Amino acid sequence: MKVTRSWLENYIEITNTTDELCHDLTMAGLEVDDFSKIEDDYLIDIDLTPNRSDCLSAIGISRELNSINSQYKYKSTIESNKHNPTCENTDLKFNIVENKVCPRYGYMYLENVPSSCNTPEYINKRLRDIGITLIHPVVDILNYIMIDIGQPMHAYDADKINGEITVRQAKDKEIMSALDGNTYKLNSENIVVSDSTQIMSLAGIIGAEEISVSKNTKNILVESAFFTPNAMANKARILKLQTESSHRFERGVDYNLPQEALIKLSQIIGENKICKFSNINFIDHENFLPNSKEVKIDHDNIRKSIGIDISDNEITDILLSAGCKFDKKSNTVKNPSYRYDLSIHSDYVEEVARLYGYDNIPVTAEKINIEPSKKYIPFEVVNKIRQYFYNNSYSECINYSFVNNDVLEDLDWKNEEFKNHNKITNYMSLEQNKIRSNLVSSLIKNIEYNNNMNSENSYRFFEISTVFSNKDEQVLSCVVNGDKHEEQWSSKSPKFDKYDMTTIVEDISKLFGLNKSDLTYVIKDVKSNGKKYIYMTLSVSDLIRKITENLQEQYVNYSKLPYIRRDLSFIIDESIEYKNILKIIEETNVHSLKKTLLFDLYIGKNIPDKKKSLGIGFIFQDEEKTLTHEEADNFIEKILSHLKNHFKIELRQ
Amino acid sequence: MPGDTLKQDLAEVLDEALKLIQGISNLSDLEKARIHFLGKKSMLIGLMRSLSDLNGEEKASAGKNLNSVKQQINQLLSEKKISLSKSSLNPKDAFDLSMPGKASSIGSIHPITKTMNNAIEIFESLKFECVEGPEIEDEFHNFTALNIPESHPARAMHDTFYLENNFLLRTHTSSVQVRAMSEQNPPIRIIAPGKVYRKDSDITHTPMFHQIEGLYVDKNVSFSNLKSVINIFLKNFFEEDDLRIRFRPSYFPFTEPSAEVDIEYLDSKGNKNWLEILGCGMVHPNVLEMANIDSKIYSGYAFGLGVERLAMLKLGITDLRLFYENDLRFLKQFQRI
Numbered sequence: 001m002k003v004t005r006s007w008l009e010n011y012i013e014i015t016n017t018t019d020e021l022c023h024d025l026t027m028a029g030l031e032v033d034d035f036s037k038i039e040d041d042y043l044i045d046i047d048l049t050p051n052r053s054d055c056l057s058a059i060g061i062s063r064e065l066n067s068i069n070s071q072y073k074y075k076s077t078i079e080s081n082k083h084n085p086t087c088e089n090t091d092l093k094f095n096i097v098e099n100k101v102c103p104r105y106g107y108m109y110l111e112n113v114p115s116s117c118n119t120p121e122y123i124n125k126r127l128r129d130i131g132i133t134l135i136h137p138v139v140d141i142l143n144y145i146m147i148d149i150g151q152p153m154h155a156y157d158a159d160k161i162n163g164e165i166t167v168r169q170a171k172d173k174e175i176m177s178a179l180d181g182n183t184y185k186l187n188s189e190n191i192v193v194s195d196s197t198q199i200m201s202l203a204g205i206i207g208a209e210e211i212s213v214s215k216n217t218k219n220i221l222v223e224s225a226f227f228t229p230n231a232m233a234n235k236a237r238i239l240k241l242q243t244e245s246s247h248r249f250e251r252g253v254d255y256n257l258p259q260e261a262l263i264k265l266s267q268i269i270g271e272n273k274i275c276k277f278s279n280i281n282f283i284d285h286e287n288f289l290p291n292s293k294e295v296k297i298d299h300d301n302i303r304k305s306i307g308i309d310i311s312d313n314e315i316t317d318i319l320l321s322a323g324c325k326f327d328k329k330s331n332t333v334k335n336p337s338y339r340y341d342l343s344i345h346s347d348y349v350e351e352v353a354r355l356y357g358y359d360n361i362p363v364t365a366e367k368i369n370i371e372p373s374k375k376y377i378p379f380e381v382v383n384k385i386r387q388y389f390y391n392n393s394y395s396e397c398i399n400y401s402f403v404n405n406d407v408l409e410d411l412d413w414k415n416e417e418f419k420n421h422n423k424i425t426n427y428m429s430l431e432q433n434k435i436r437s438n439l440v441s442s443l444i445k446n447i448e449y450n451n452n453m454n455s456e457n458s459y460r461f462f463e464i465s466t467v468f469s470n471k472d473e474q475v476l477s478c479v480v481n482g483d484k485h486e487e488q489w490s491s492k493s494p495k496f497d498k499y500d501m502t503t504i505v506e507d508i509s510k511l512f513g514l515n516k517s518d519l520t521y522v523i524k525d526v527k528s529n530g531k532k533y534i535y536m537t538l539s540v541s542d543l544i545r546k547i548t549e550n551l552q553e554q555y556v557n558y559s560k561l562p563y564i565r566r567d568l569s570f571i572i573d574e575s576i577e578y579k580n581i582l583k584i585i586e587e588t589n590v591h592s593l594k595k596t597l598l599f600d601l602y603i604g605k606n607i608p609d610k611k612k613s614l615g616i617g618f619i620f621q622d623e624e625k626t627l628t629h630e631e632a633d634n635f636i637e638k639i640l641s642h643l644k645n646h647f648k649i650e651l652r653q
Numbered sequence: 654m655p656g657d658t659l660k661q662d663l664a665e666v667l668d669e670a671l672k673l674i675q676g677i678s679n680l681s682d683l684e685k686a687r688i689h690f691l692g693k694k695s696m697l698i699g700l701m702r703s704l705s706d707l708n709g710e711e712k713a714s715a716g717k718n719l720n721s722v723k724q725q726i727n728q729l730l731s732e733k734k735i736s737l738s739k740s741s742l743n744p745k746d747a748f749d750l751s752m753p754g755k756a757s758s759i760g761s762i763h764p765i766t767k768t769m770n771n772a773i774e775i776f777e778s779l780k781f782e783c784v785e786g787p788e789i790e791d792e793f794h795n796f797t798a799l800n801i802p803e804s805h806p807a808r809a810m811h812d813t814f815y816l817e818n819n820f821l822l823r824t825h826t827s828s829v830q831v832r833a834m835s836e837q838n839p840p841i842r843i844i845a846p847g848k849v850y851r852k853d854s855d856i857t858h859t860p861m862f863h864q865i866e867g868l869y870v871d872k873n874v875s876f877s878n879l880k881s882v883i884n885i886f887l888k889n890f891f892e893e894d895d896l897r898i899r900f901r902p903s904y905f906p907f908t909e910p911s912a913e914v915d916i917e918y919l920d921s922k923g924n925k926n927w928l929e930i931l932g933c934g935m936v937h938p939n940v941l942e943m944a945n946i947d948s949k950i951y952s953g954y955a956f957g958l959g960v961e962r963l964a965m966l967k968l969g970i971t972d973l974r975l976f977y978e979n980d981l982r983f984l985k986q987f988q989r990i
Contacts, residue, residue, distance in 0.1 A: 029902030031913075049904030233804035305935060305952055306910070307877025346938050350902070350910035353876060358900040358912055363884055364877040366869075368780050376773075376783030383770065386762055390990075393756070396763040397979040400861045401788070401822075401848065422789065424822075425815045428852060428860065435789075435816075446979040454981055460760065461979070465848075466788060485756030493756065 002130040003058050003147070005042040011062035012072045018042040021065075028068045029354055030055055038129055051341040053229075053251030057150030060338070067321045067355060083270025087111040089278035090221060092161060096283055097168040101191050102203060103288035104226035105167065106258040108265060109158065109278035111219050113138060120272045136213050138220055138275075141268050143244075150253060150338075151224060151261035152245035156200055158219040160211045163196030167203060167225075176202065177209045184239055191235065193223065203227060204249040205236045222265060224258040228288070229340060252340035255289050258282070292334045293343050297326075301345070306353045307364050318355045319348065378474075378544050382464050384511055385476060385540070392504075393486075394460040394478060399442035401465070402432030408441035408528065409434075412469035413477075413537050415522045422468050437469040439477035440535050444528050447481050451531075458483040458493065464540060474544075478504065479535040498523050501536035508538065512547050517579075519543060563594065563621040564632040568640060569652040574603065574612045576647060581614070588642045590635045592627060595619040613652060659700070659715055663722045666696060674729045680737050683730065690726050697723055764987045765863055765976055768964035769846050772865055775889045779882065781844040781867060786829035788822060788848055795823050798831040799907040800939040812852035814860070822850035826866035827907060830936075830955060833868060834944035839951050840871040846960070859973055863960035868936070870946060870953030876910060876935055879954035883914055883933060891916070891967065899927065908934025908955055918966065928966070931958045 005018055014021055022032040022044060030052065033045045046061070054060045065072040090109040096102055119127075119140040127134060127144060134140050142153045170176075170186035176199045177183050184202070186192065191203040201207040204227040213220055229252040236246035262280045269277050297319075299312045316326050323336040335342035342351060353361065386396060402424065403409045412418035421434040436442065447459045462478035484500065485493035501523040502516075509516045521538040572581070578598065585596055600615030607613050618639065620632050643649055670690050677683045689695060701719055704712055773783060786794075795813075796803075814822040829845035837843075845866040854860050869882075880900060888896050897917035905911045911934035915927035933956030938948035961973055968987070970976075975983050 027899075027901050029904070031901070031903075051904045230804060304873060305875055307875030344938070346909045346935075349935075353910045354902040358880075358902060358910075361880060361900075362877050363881045364875065365881045365885075366874075366878045371780070373777040373780060374782050375777065378785065379770075379773065379783055386766065390760045390762050391758060392760065393758045394760040395979075395981060395984045396761060396766060397984070398763045398765050398977065399979065400859075400977060401850070402860065422816050422820070425817060426852065427814070428854060432860065435822075449978065450981050456981065468789065472787060472789070488753065488756050490755045 001046045001048050001056055001061070003044055003046070003061055004038070004126065004129050005044060007058045007126055007148075008062050008065070010075070011059060012065055012074055014065075014072060018044070024065065024068055025061070027357065027359065028064065030061070030064060041129065043129060050251055053248060053253065053340060054150070054338040056248050056251070057146070057148060059149050063323065067323065070321070083266050083277075085266070085277060085279040086270075087276035087278050089281055090158060092158075092221070093164040094283050095164055095166045095168075096285065097166055098191050098203075098231075099167075099285040100228065100288045101231040102167045102225055102227055103285040104255055104258055105283045106224040106262055106280060108222045108224070108262050108280050109219070110138060110222060110269070111276040111278070113218060113220055113275040115215055117274050120268065123268070136215065136217075138222075139213055141265060141274075142222065145261050145264050145268075146244060146248070149257060149260060149264065150248065151257035152204065152248050152253070153261055153265070154201055154207050154223045154245070155213045156207070156211050156221045156223065157213055157217045158221040159217070161195045161200070161221065162198070165193065165195055165200070167191065167193050170199070174199065178202065178206045179209055179212055180206060180241075181209075184241075189235070189238065191227075191231070202235075202239075202241075204232055205239075205241060205246040206243050222262070224261045224265075226253065226255040226258050226289070228290070229253075254338035256337055290337070290340070292325075292337060294330075294332045294334055295343070295345055295348060296330070296332050297348060298345065302349050302352050305346075305349055306356070306361060308353075308356060308361055310352075310356065315352055318352050322351055322355060324348075324351075377548065378540075381512070381544055381547060382474075382476075382540060385464065385508060388504075388507060388511060389462045389478065392460075394462045397443060397446050397461050397463045398465070399436075399439070399446065399463060400432065401435055401468075402427070403434060403436040403441065404431045405433070406441060408444065408526070409436060409438070411440070412437045413439070413467050413473060413475045413522075413539070414520075415524055415537070418469050420470070435468045437467050438537065439463045439465055439467060439475060440479055440526075440533075440537060443477060443479035443535070444526075444533050447479060447533065448529065448531075451481075456482070457487045458485060458496075474540040475537055476540050477535060477537040479533050481531060481533050496534050498525060498534055501534060504536060505538065508543075512543065513553060514543075514546055518546050557623070559594070559621045559623045561622060561624075561626050563619050564627050564629065565617055565619050566632055566636040567599070567615060567617045568636065569600065569613065569615045570643075571607060571611050571613050571650040571652060572647055574610050578614075581616075581643070581647070584643055584646050585616075585639055588639050590620070590638060592620045592622045592631075592635060593618060593639075594621045660718060662696075662700070663718055666690070667722050667725060670726045670729055674726075674733050677733060677737070680734070683733055683737060687730050691723065691730075697726070759988055761984045761986075761988050763976075763984065764964050764968055764970070765960055767987060768967065769863060769865065769960050772886070772890060772958065772960070772963065773844065773846060775886055776844045776865070776867065779885065781842050781869075784829060784833055784843045784845050785847060786823075786826070786832050786845060788850070789816065789820050790823040790828050791820060794828040794831045795821060795825070798940065798943045799827055800937050800943075801906045805906060814850050814852055824851055825849050825957060826864040827955065827957060829866055830868045830907075830940075831944060834870065834941070834946060839946060839953075840869075841953070842869045842871075843867070857973060859961070859977060861977075865958045865960060867933075867956045867958075868953060869955075870936060870941070870951050872951060874935075874952045874954055876912075876954070879912075879933060879935065879956070882954075883931070883956060887914075887916060887930070890963065903932060903934075905932060905934055907937050907940050909937045910934055916966075930962060930966075931956055933957070 018035055022035050026032050031047045033047045035042050035044045048055055055064050066074060096105050117137050119134055119137045123140060123144045132143055138155050142155055146152050169188045170190040170192045172187050174186045175183060193200045193203050199208050200211050227249045229250055232250040236242050266277050299315055302315055303310060319326055319333050325334040341347060410417060410419050418437045421437060423434045427433040443461045443463055446461055459481045464476045466472050466474045480496045483493035484496050505519060505521050506516050509519055519538055520542045523536045525532055525534045597617045599617050602613040620627055620635055673686055677686060704716055707715060813824050826845045826847050826849055833841055833843050848861055849864050850861050884898055887898055888894055899915050900912040903911045903913040913929050914931045916930050917925055918928050920926050936953040936955050941948040
């Protein structure tokens with residue numbers, strides 16, 4: 001809402017600077033976006049909240065300033081001369097079918113509008129100052145009245161009206177070419193003003209092009225109606241339209257304004273001798289006009305919920321200053337017809353707090369129990385994982401949850417094909433048309449982006465986020481590319497391989513007292529745009545479930561006696577997974593076997609095709625006695641024979 | 654063997670050793686020289702072996718001479734070794750305190766995460782408990798239960814991303830309020846951090862951003878308490894006891910009275926400005942009633958923080974979009990723990 005200081009000064013006395021005036025407005029909830037000097041005046045731009053339709057006019061803002069601070073005194077209004085109608089009213093017939101939507105329909109007839117007439121200069125200037133384009137003297141005056149007192153009106157070329165004027169639902173697929181140059185296809189959701197042959201306007205929103213006022217218009221029908229806010233809500237938005245008029249009607253215009261507006265119109269027309277004008281006519285359905293609501297005021301509740309010490313009388317004074325009616329006997333308050341936002345008790349609590357001044361409300365600390373704060377385990381877990389990655393030179397990324405149609409997006413977090421994405425029906429661009437089902441593709445894009453921008457030899461990224469496939473799952477993904485370490489002088493860095501990801505999984509399981517086998521994860525590599533990426537994805541949701549089942553750490557006794565190590569190197573089928581070998585070793589049930597460690601894996605020269613060579617070290621130790629070499633030899637023999645029973649293995653020397 | 658011949662031989666050996674060792678420039682040649690002069694097959698050792706053929710007096714004198722030469726050669730060798738070692742040291746032994754170390758193992762944590770954790774920590778110390786809610790929401794939890802009926806103009810304030818089957822991406826973390834109130838009985842004191850989505854993209858808006866919602870419902874909760882919590886939070890977050898904070902009336906369908914909170918900051922020209930930092934208010938009675946909480950007995954406050962905005966202010970970031978580019982030159986600026 002734009003208004004000039006001088007326009008407000010038409011109604012109230014302003015003695016302070018514009019800066020102070022704007023501060024007062026802002027602190028009362030009428031946030032001033034900006035103000036600027038124009039000639040000897042100031043243009044003030046107020047960002048109004050949707051509940052304050054009463055301030056969508058110069059009068060409304062002046063009224064508000066007066067309730068904020070009575071120093072903004074009302075000026076005594078100069079009684080305008082009464083102007084008597086100078087022509088007969090139109091003999092048009094009206095039929096308000098949608099009387100709940102339009103319980104008040106007022107009109108006035110303007111006759112013989114000369115094509116040479118001009119917009120009165122003061123109106124011209126005020127409209128120009130707030131950036132409203134001049135269109136036609138009568139339309140300009142209607143716009144002026146709308147900004148001045150808040151009532152939107154509409155002017156029709158009266159000579160183009162055929163037959164009875166109806167306010168009705170639009171017919172399905174009815175078409176209207178509007179003043180904004182667009183054609184709208186309507187349905188029964190839309191309310192229109194029409195005559196017997198054409199739609200004259202979308203009620204309270206926009207007029208039809210065909211019947212609009214132009215330079216050559218001779219006679220004009222001015223509509224000044226009240227449209228019910230609830231019925232108007234959404235009406236313009238479903239057509240992706242918003243006009244000054246719809247903006248006001250859907251938020252609520254005072255139902256007393258149509259009359260005031262037409263009176264004002266007759267005064268301006270009369271004073272400036274623009275044309276002949278008729279008397280004012282109304283078609284009212286009073287039952288459907290809004291009622292003021294009586295609300296019982298609970299003074300204690302007001303004091304308690306705001307937290308201020310204020311007397312009953314002070315509360316009453318504040319409500320009266322806001323234009324409410326207060327009945328002392330019944331302790332009830334009634335809202336003024338322009339305040340649609342005052343209807344239940346908490347609305348009045350807010351009104352008191354607002355006019356009391358938020359800045360004047362004291363700061364009262366709450367009483368808090370002295371108990372340790374409760375930590376939220378899922379965040380603790382995720383933060384520990386972040387810390388781990390941080391300590392291992394990984395950088396955390398955060399990416400949008402939206403993705404495009406790349407092939408890499410067609411995988412769920414488990415790396416299985418997934419095409420049933422949640423699609424955004426009203427996406428902004430195809431680049432962001434669905435919700436991602438994995439984090440890996442985003443991280444690969446991060447590396448690609450950085451590779452274009454920076455000169456790194458090693459990329460290590462991770463992200464923790466919810467992904468959406470068949471169900472929501474919080475996952476952790478890390479993606480690496482290139483060397484394991486940043487380039488440096490000491491030694492040449494090895495390249496990343498998948499076992500680096502294995503280490504991460506093992507480390508994370510240790511962080512939470514779990515085993516690798518407790519976690520749900522995948523480790524893969526992928527080529528994208530000629531570069532190889534290695535990645536790991538782990539289900540954090542699943543990890544959190546496992547942790548909550550997990551008990552505290554417990555000490556386990558260990559031997560203080562010497563250990564003996566024996567190594568085995570053997571050739572085995574490449575296809576046999578290490579975990580199966582470990583399982584067989586465990587099954588041997590050698591109690592003194594304290595640790596099994598894989599110290600060598602070799603595939604290649606001197607090893608037959610589809611075979612691998614493993615080197616495993618065995619650490620034996622007993623809690624009770626010092627082991628002899630014979631005992632160790634027996635153990636290793638036992639293990640070896642057990643392995644031979646299960647696998648075809650060939651010992652290496 | 655006559656003693657004179659021996660003496661002469663020894664002098665020649667010593668002379669040869671002097672010349673040879675002097676000219677050696679690496680350790681392996683020095684080792685070769687050691688073997689040549691003092692090895693098992695060397696002349697000196699051969700001579701020592703032949704001492705057993707001599708009688709007592711001769712043996713003692715020759716032994717003395719031999720040992721002296723051996724010692725002198727040893728001395729030459731070890732001196733040369735030291736001087737050679739100095740020039741062929743492992744570079745890591747020649748430690749330079751100012752040299753860069755090896756590859757760093759420090760990564761970085763995203764500034765959004767850090768800001769969020771920072772805020773969560775403060776609220777946890779103020780006894781708020783963390784909860785989470787789904788990012789894919791229904792209209793009821795995102796709008797209806799928050800006193801935003803379908804026809805309400807405020808729905809236009811939230812440019813919502815819709816999914817199929819009437820689901821949507823939550824436009825605010827306030828939806829978690831609704832879930833918490835239906836699951837817990839008062840007193841309820843929670844914060845709900847997370848991602849939210851709005852159909853908006855320009856310099857000051859990204860279609861996804863982060864919020865932290867706070868809610869406290871109990872008997873006798875007042876606006877004055879809300880002011881207190883927000884004051885404590887902001888002063889702690891910005892680590893500035895004298896931070897100037899102001900509350901001004903605003904409008905949200907789910908709170909009443911509603912407020913926007915501004916903090917005072919100095920712009921690049923050193924001018925004082927107010928900057929909007931969060932929205933809050935007393936929970937609207939309709940919201941409490943819809944969650945089956947008796948608004949005559951209980952009242953509450955709620956607030957919503959924009960994490961990006963907090964991060965930008967605290968870290969001096971001027972472009973919102975940097976958060977989602979994940980450029981290492983950006984990420985690596987935030988390496989502090």
